[in-house]
Amino acid sequence: MIESTSATVIVYDGVCLLCSRWVRFLLERDREGRYRYASMQSEIGRQLLQSHGLDPDSPFSMLLVEDGRGYTDTTAIARVLRGLPSRRWRWLSAMMLSVPRSVRDAAYRFVARHRYKMFGRSEQCFAPTPEQRSRFIS
Template sequence: MTDDATPPVIVYDGVCLLCSRWVRFLLTHDREGRYRFAPMQSDSGRRLLQTHGLDPDSPFSMLLVDGNNGYTDTTAIARVLRGLPGKRWHWLSAALLFMPRRLRDAAYRLVARHRYRIFGRSEQCFVPTPEQRSRFMS
């Protein structure tokens, strides 16, 4: 995990309704404010994706940047869950990581490829409340 000077950043698809629900979930359960967020449509999100070898114009991955390390797909989800307070999230993270990575990432990519059709798409990125705004990068 990182030190307090460099909080972990989650790069997500800001117009994907599933991704926006994930961010809302994290805002609710990350009571300590550990994670910061950057929509992949933002300059900072694009820059982070490129830095970690991902194409910002064709992203199917969520990216977690923790220190100098970048994690994608189900590994990113598991690491984020592990960073939340409470044992249930640690157990869920362990259960996810117990499955073979090839299978769990294949399932993740299948959902990611069809996320707009299944969950919908917004014309604008998720808009945080004034209280949440400090946790978002532009």
């Protein structure tokens, strides 16, 4: 399924403009190439979502797979931020996790449910540059 079982993979909505901006943000800051990416529209993205008990057609299906374990919603976002090299992102991660999960996940789900209206939608998935292409799993 994935070339390396130790890969840390982020499954995102490839046609969501907010999600594509999130991936671009991570690509710019993750200089070590810790994260790999799979869109939920790809076969591997769908398989990863399903193997972690998520519906690949759900608007809430953002997934982080780290050390074989799946994380969703704001926990996934906080873990990704914690993995970035700058202290400011680790600090933001800690601040996020200090908010009760029910509150932060309710806010996440609201944005996820309305993300196409709020941020827009593309007819095609985010296309990485040739330099970034090795970080994406097809």
